[in-house]
Structure formats: structure tokens, C-alpha cells
Amino acid sequence: MTRSTASKHALWPLAALLVLFAGPGVRVAALQAQPTHGAQTGTPIQHFIMVMQQNHTFDNYFGTYPGADGIPSDACMPLDSAQLTADCVAPFYVGDYPMSDLSHDADTFALQYNSGRMDGFVSAMQQANLDGRLAMAYHDGRDVGYYWNLADEFVLFDQYFSSAHTGSIINRMFWVAGVAGSEFNRIPEGGYGDLPTIFDRLQERGISWKFYVNNFDPSLNYRELQNLDHLPPQIQWLPLLNFDRFIDQPELSSRIVDLDEYYQDLENGTLPAVSYVLLLGATEHPLTDIGRGQRVMDRMISALMVSDAWPSSAFMIAYDDWGGWYDHVRPPQVDKYGYGFRVPALLVSPYARRGHIDSTRLDHTSALRFIEENWQIPALAERDAQANSILSAFDFSQPARPPVFISTLRAAPSPRVQVQRIVVYVSYGLALIFGTLVLTVAALGRGRAAVKSSGETPG
Numbered sequence: 001m002t003r004s005t006a007s008k009h010a011l012w013p014l015a016a017l018l019v020l021f022a023g024p025g026v027r028v029a030a031l032q033a034q035p036t037h038g039a040q041t042g043t044p045i046q047h048f049i050m051v052m053q054q055n056h057t058f059d060n061y062f063g064t065y066p067g068a069d070g071i072p073s074d075a076c077m078p079l080d081s082a083q084l085t086a087d088c089v090a091p092f093y094v095g096d097y098p099m100s101d102l103s104h105d106a107d108t109f110a111l112q113y114n115s116g117r118m119d120g121f122v123s124a125m126q127q128a129n130l131d132g133r134l135a136m137a138y139h140d141g142r143d144v145g146y147y148w149n150l151a152d153e154f155v156l157f158d159q160y161f162s163s164a165h166t167g168s169i170i171n172r173m174f175w176v177a178g179v180a181g182s183e184f185n186r187i188p189e190g191g192y193g194d195l196p197t198i199f200d201r202l203q204e205r206g207i208s209w210k211f212y213v214n215n216f217d218p219s220l221n222y223r224e225l226q227n228l229d230h231l232p233p234q235i236q237w238l239p240l241l242n243f244d245r246f247i248d249q250p251e252l253s254s255r256i257v258d259l260d261e262y263y264q265d266l267e268n269g270t271l272p273a274v275s276y277v278l279l280l281g282a283t284e285h286p287l288t289d290i291g292r293g294q295r296v297m298d299r300m301i302s303a304l305m306v307s308d309a310w311p312s313s314a315f316m317i318a319y320d321d322w323g324g325w326y327d328h329v330r331p332p333q334v335d336k337y338g339y340g341f342r343v344p345a346l347l348v349s350p351y352a353r354r355g356h357i358d359s360t361r362l363d364h365t366s367a368l369r370f371i372e373e374n375w376q377i378p379a380l381a382e383r384d385a386q387a388n389s390i391l392s393a394f395d396f397s398q399p400a401r402p403p404v405f406i407s408t409l410r411a412a413p414s415p416r417v418q419v420q421r422i423v424v425y426v427s428y429g430l431a432l433i434f435g436t437l438v439l440t441v442a443a444l445g446r447g448r449a450a451v452k453s454s455g456e457t458p459g
Contacts, residue, residue, distance in 0.1 A: 039207045039273070042374045044351060044396060046312040049304070050367055051277040052175060053293060054168065054237075054285040055104065055323025058158060058342035063091065063138045063328075065148060068357050069158045072328055077136055081111075081120040089122050091326060094137035101286045102135060102324025103128040105185065109165035109340060112324075113331075121326040136326050139290070145410030146294040147317075147346060150301075153404055155347040155356045155393040161331050162321045162340035163364040163383070168237055170337065171320040175364040176239045176276070178381035180337050187235070191222050191242045198274070198368055199240065199252070201377045208272035209255060210265075211240055214279045214296070216258040221247050237320075238278050262300065266307040274371055286323060298408050301348055305403030311350055312400075316367060316390070319343040332361070334383075339363055347393045350400035358393045366390055 063071035076088035102108075102125060111124035112135075122132035141148040150156075163174035166185040173181035177197045182188050202209045213234070220234050221241040240246040240256055247253060255272075259279070265271045277300075284293035297317065304310055322341040331339040345362070368384040370391065371377065379385035 039205055039375050041273075042376065043391075043394065044312055044400070045314045045349070045374055045394075047271050047273060047275070047309050048314050048316070048367075048371060048374070049271075049275040049277065049300075050316040050318070051279060051297065051300070052172065052237075052364075053279065053317065053319045053344075054283040055101075055321060055325075056284065056319050056344055057322045057325040057327035058160070058329070058344055059091070059327045060138050060323075060325040061144050061147065061344040062151070062156065062158070064140050065151060065156065068156060069329065069359065071138065075326075075328060077122045077326065078119055079122055079126065079132065081114055081117070081123045089133050089136045091136045091138055094139055094143070097134065097137055098131070099287060100130060100134060102130060104167055104321055104324040106166040108324060109322075112341075113165070116330055118328065118330050125324065135324055138326075141410035143290060144294065146298055146406065146408045147344070148410050149406050149408075150317075150346050150348060151357075152355055153406060154349065154352040154354070155358050157345040157347070157358050157360070157362055157390075157393070158342075159329070159359045160318065160343060160345035160362045160366075162319075162338065162343050164321070164338040165331070165340035166321070166337075168320045169239075171340070171364060172237060172239050174338075174383065175320070175367065178365050178368050178379070178384035181239070187222050187225070187231075187242050191244055192239070193243075195243075196380055197240070197243070198371055198377075198380060199246075199255070201372075201380065202274055202375070203252065205375065205377065207274065207375055209274040210261070210272045210276075211238065211256045212259045212262045212275060212277045213238060213256065214259040214277075215281055216256070218253075218256075223247070233283075234278075234280060237280075237283070263303055266303050266309060269308055271307070271309045271313075273375065284319075294408060298406070301406070310400075310403055314347060314349040314351070314394075316345070316347050318345040318364065318367075320364075334386075347390060349394065350402070351394045351396055351398070353393060353395050354401075356393065358390075360388050360390075360392045362388055362390065 059071050062068050071091045076090045078088045108124050108128065111127065112118070112120040114120040121135045125132035125135050162171050164170040164180060169185045169187060170180045170182070173179060173192075176199070177195055179195065181192050181195060199209055199211070217234060220232055222235055225231065225235070235241055238256070245252055246256065259277070262275070262277070279293060279296055282288075282293045282296045284290040301315055304313055304315055320343070322343060327341040329342050331341055333339065365384040365387040366389055368380060369387045369389040372379055372384065373389055373391070
């Protein structure tokens with residue numbers, strides 16, 4: 001992203017404020033309906049945008065969010081799951097605790113899940129020579145204030161599970177194809193072959209789509225693996241770059257674009273029907289700045305709100321896997337791949353239920369389910385065919401809500417006692433001043449009366 005482009009994007013929150021406080025004529029012009037881009041939809045949603053972030057559990061981000069299915073008050077994880085009487089580690093606010101990238105492979109899941117006992121979160125890390133206590137750390141509104149503010153205004157899902165009890169590669173395949181794609185959490189040597197994805201189905205129907213990638217490098221795909229010393233995140237986290245047709249066929253490859261095009265499409269009225277997003281460099285993966293992911297998300301959502309696509313859009317945020325962090329809810333085991341532990345998920349839309357916590361059981365294939373239902377597309381696989389949709393998070397009985405300004409900072413609760421004391425002190429002070437004035441005026445009156453009666457002139 002160039003400096004001028006970044007500066008332009010940084011103005012989106014200001015533009016949102018201008019729309020919110022503009023006159024009715026300006027606001028109506030900013031909220032015109034968007035064309036359907038190729039097919040009639042089953043709901044008023046004509047633009048579905050989904051950002052997939054990285055490696056956090058629900059309890060790690062929202063475990064202390066009011067009203068959600070969060071961290072139990074008596075939670076405490078044994079240092080050794082084989083010795084339940086040993087010392088335990090209670091969940092704690094992460095603060096300045098030293099951070100590391102926790103283990104989050106299938107073996108780690110098995111140890112943490114521990115046949116459904118859910119007591120191995122600390123000991124699994126200890127066995128991997130990592131700091132097991134860190135697994136019990138959590139963030140709150142001080143760190144993820146923007147997401148907590150979104151939850152206040154829109155929808156927070158508190159029963160959204162990762163699709164697989166392993167890492168990013170398989171979970172992201174469930175996100176785009178409804179299947180694992182390979183036996184293990186790695187890219188097959190020859191790519192994924194002819195396996196169908198949701199983007200193939202959209203392409204066949206003439207329904208517009210794009211995969212936006214922050215800092216996209218078109219030269220990186222799975223064919224470069226043999227020439228690389230390590231697996232770049234773009235190849236791991238962007239499944240389409242592991243399919244020959246999405247690399248070689250221009251009508252498909254041209255739809256994998258840099259994130260700059262998202263802002264251009266909003267400005268030009270060309271936002272596609274379905275958009276998937278990878279925020280390379282801002283995925284909130286542990287050891288990176290989670291604030292950066294929130295800032296990029298703020299720019300994206302603010303830009304959407306001031307565009308003419310807002311009244312017909314749904315913007316979803318989820319996280320591909322649990323990253324090794326603690327979560328207290330036992331995930332249902334629907335097949336040999338999953339579910340994995342819960343991950344954070346949010347829905348932002350003018351039709352999203354306001355301040356609603358949705359407890360429908362969901363996973364990454366629920367996004368596929370919604371796309372398939374909304375654009376009348378057959379299911380890709382058994383998982384998405386059986387998944388619950390995110391439809392319960394919408395209220396289409398009400399008109400589209402206008403955009404609202406969402407702060408990136410979490411406001412501290414009002415200190416009621418202190419405020420009351422201030423009021424008392426101010427009132428008391430004013431009363432003293434008023435009383436003093438009254439006494440002074442009375443004294444002056446008595447003095448004048450005394451002078452008048454004596455016939456003397458004051459000096």
C-alpha cells in the first residue's frame with residue numbers, strides 16, 4: 001500500500017462521521033441500494049464480506065465480555081492433567097505477560113481436549129517445552145476494545161467453533177470448500193486438484209466475487225514450495241493459491257487482488273457479491289500487534305458504512321483456529337477433523353440484531369451455508385450441507401439501520417461513586433458561596449442602616 005493510499009484510507013473514519021452527522025439529503029445519497037451483481041438474493045444481503053483472522057479462542061478475546069458464555073468463575077487448569085490434585089492455573093488478564101506462539105497442532109488439541117475432559121490446556125504446553133501458564137491468559141476491552149464495541153452494536157457469536165482441531169491450512173479449506181482437502185494440516189504436493197470451492201460455484205452462476213489480500217504477492221503460490229526455505233503465510237492462508245486453475249486461468253486469477261481494490265470497489269460501486277479477505281501483516285497472529293488488525297478492520301468497516309453498499313451488506317469476522325489458548329466449551333466432535341475449540345466471530349450489518357449474542361452452533365462452513373442459501377447454490381460437501389447458517393443473527397423485519405461510528409477504544413465504565421461525590425462537593429461548595437453572599441449582603445445592609453441612623457458618612 002502506498003503512503004498516499006494509506007493516508008486516504010485513514011480518512012475513512014472521518015468520512016463516516018461526516019455521513020452520520022450530515023443532513024438527510026446527503027445521508028440518503030450515501031445509502032442508496034446496490035445492484036445484485038449477477039443473481040437475485042434470498043435476503044436483502046447482496047454483499048457478503050468475510051475476514052478470516054488467526055489463532056485466538058473465544059475465551060481469549062471475549063471470555064469476560066458481559067452476557068457471553070465466557071470463562072467460568074471457578075476455572076483453574078492443572079499443571080499436570082494426569083494429577084488432578086496438583087497446583088492449577090486460573091485464567092488471568094494477559095497484561096505485560098511474556099508472549100509466545102503457542103502450539104496448536106492436532107496433537108496439542110488431543111492433549112488439551114483430553115477425551116472431553118478439557119483439562120490439558122496448561123500441561124499440553126508444558127510437554128511442548130512452552131510456558132503452559134500463557135495458555136490461560138486472556139485479553140479484554142483494554143486490548144480488543146474495537147471488537148467489544150462492535151459486539152455492543154451488532155452480533156457476537158459465542159458458539160462458533162473452528163472447523164478442525166488443527167491449524168490454519170485445513171481450517172481455511174473448510175472455509176472455502178467445506179472439506180479438509182488433505183489428511184494432514186499441510187498442502188498436498190500437487191495442490192488440491194479439481195476439488196470444488198465456493199468460488200467455482202459463484203463463477204459458474206455469474207455471481208461476482210473477489211479474494212482481497214493485504215500486501216498481495218502474485219508470484220507466490222504452492223508451486224514455489226520446493227524453492228523456499230519456509231512456507232510463506234500467503235501460501236498457507238490463501239487456499240486458492242494451491243489450485244492450478246486459480247493460478248493459471250485469468251478469469252479466476254484476476255479475482256485474487258490486493259486489498260487496495262476493496263476501497264476502490266466501494267468508491268466505484270463495484271463491490272462484488274461475495275468477498276473473502278486475508279489481512280497479511282494484520283492477522284492478529286500471536287507475536288504480532290493485535291491492535292493493527294483492529295485498525296485495519298476499522299478502516300474496512302468504516303469504508304463500507306459510507307459506501308452505497310452498506311444498506312445491503314454483511315461483514316463477518318472470524319478466526320481460523322484456536323492458537324493453543326484456553327477455551328472452556330467442549331467442542332462437538334462431528335467427524336474425525338472437528339470441531340476444534342471455539343473462536344471469536346462477529347457480524348456487522350445494517351440488519352444485524354443490535355447488541356445480540358447469538359448462541360447458534362456454527363463453524364467456518366456456516367459462512368458457506370449462508371452464501372449457498374442466499375444465492376441459491378447447491379452445497380459443496382456434507383459439512384456445509386449440515387451446518388447451521390448465520391441467518392439467526394439478522395433481523396430482516398426492520399429497515400436497514402444507518403451507519404454508526406464505532407470507537408477503537410473501549411470506554412471505561414462510569415465511576416458512579418466518584419461522580420456522586422463530585423456532585424456533592426460542587427453542590428456543597430456552591431451552597432457555601434451562596435450562603436456567604438447572603439450573609440455579606442445582610443451585613444452590608446445592617447451597616448448602611450447603622451450609618452444612616454448615626455448621620456455619619458463611611459470613609
